[in-house]
Amino acid sequence: MSTLIARTRRSFATHWYAWAMVLPVVVVLAVLVGYPLGRGVYLSFTDANEANIGRVIGDFEVPASYSFVGLDNYWHILSGQEGSFYPRLGWTLAWTASCVFLHYTIGLGLALMLNRRLKGRSVYRVLLILPWAVPAFVAAFAWKLMYNTNNGVLNALLGKVGVGPVDWLGDPFVQKLSVIAVNTWLGVPFMMVAILGGLQSIPRELYEAAEMDGASPWQRFRNVTLPGLRPVSSTIVLLGTIWTFNMFPIIFLVIGQAGGTESEILVTYAYRLAFQGVRDYAGSATYGIVILSLLLVFSVFYRGMLKRQEAAQ
Structure with missing residues (x-):
């Protein structure tokens, strides 16, 4: 761990200009991609919907009342219960x-x-x-x-x-x-x-x-x-x-x-x-994560297949 920190410090000291150029892109991606993705992952483990998500009505704030349900949403979808x-x-x-x-x-x-x-x-x-x-x-x-x-x-x-x-x-x-x-x-x-x-x-x-x-x-x-x-x-x-x-x-x-x-x-x-x-925000978020997972699995499998074909030639 200490070696990794030392290497990071040396890299930052040597290539500080490159780090400075990359930082705005990282911040924008974190705001536009990272936060929505993280929020979606979190909601997929809850029972959030329109009734319990919480909102502001005029000057009155209705607190969120949804709860954590673990993998129930994923089990409901993947087990075929949804149909x-x-x-x-x-x-x-x-x-x-x-x-x-x-x-x-x-x-x-x-x-x-x-x-x-x-x-x-x-x-x-x-x-x-x-x-x-x-x-x-x-x-x-x-x-x-x-x-x-x-x-x-x-x-x-x-x-x-x-x-x-x-x-x-x-x-x-x-x-x-x-x-x-x-x-x-x-x-x-x-x-x-x-x-x-x-x-x-x-x-x-x-x-x-x-x-x-x-x-x-x-x-x-x-x-x-x-x-x-x-x-x-x-x-x-x-x-x-x-x-x-x-x-x-x-x-x-x-x-x-x-x-x-x-x-x-x-x-x-x-x-x-x-x-x-x-x-059903929780169900929608679960579907989104399942779609993302399917595409990630396909991409990894597809790239691995191409590498094996190239190695065989």
């Missing part, structure tokens, strides 16, 4: 896997196309990046209008070809397909740009050498392109998984209150617990 956690978890996993798969495969295809010498390639790039520039809530409302059963553009187009109207946001299964389509439209540009940067960093000499060895286009793609994209792919798949798992605005704004509970993912249900109905 809805595991179905929502299954849909959240399916939502995340399908969206990330579509993001990556479509983004890879578009990146391969734009990496070639095409006439008007710059125009195509700008048009394909536009969905990424649109705020998520704007895109959600625009798609919700297009999904409107009576006056939406999609049903109008289907009517032109003699197909009856589809209840895009009414049927639970179609709801899920609808929000996956919206999130795919929003997420593909990021994958496309990142993969395009990775493609342009692969040396052309590798392709020329493979072509001279008689490799077919598929063999060049499998043995040169995909290995060259591995560093970029590992990062964007991890980021895409985390973002999609927590993609609140698309589910909440596109489906809205009409969707019931079947199409809710974990993060939208956590929001509903905290801000609708009885306002």
Whole structure:
């Protein structure tokens, strides 16, 4: 312990300027991230709700009366007593896997196309990046209008070809397909740009050498392109998984209150617990910590798998 303190003192004396530059960032992160996270962890061990959280009404202060309940909230959720956690978890996993798969495969295809010498390639790039520039809530409302059963553009187009109207946001299964389509439209540009940067960093000499060895286009793609994209792919798949798992605005704004509970993912249900109905702050905080834990476990497992693959090569 004394050795650690001595090293810290020497580091501070030697690099005091760097410490001074880092300190404001540490303080901001502690206020904006550390305190809410710590507060959420604490509430998850209590029975806090709207009735006992405490508040100020005019000049009168109502003290908080919630109590510490230990791991009861976690046991209530993970043991299946609540009855809805595991179905929502299954849909959240399916939502995340399908969206990330579509993001990556479509983004890879578009990146391969734009990496070639095409006439008007710059125009195509700008048009394909536009969905990424649109705020998520704007895109959600625009798609919700297009999904409107009576006056939406999609049903109008289907009517032109003699197909009856589809209840895009009414049927639970179609709801899920609808929000996956919206999130795919929003997420593909990021994958496309990142993969395009990775493609342009692969040396052309590798392709020329493979072509001279008689490799077919598929063999060049499998043995040169995909290995060259591995560093970029590992990062964007991890980021895409985390973002999609927590993609609140698309589910909440596109489906809205009409969707019931079947199409809710974990993060939208956590929001509903905290801000609708009885306002179960403890339950919402517990859901938040469970979501964080799931993503941390996935990230550690995913990075470990990538390291093992790199060591095996």
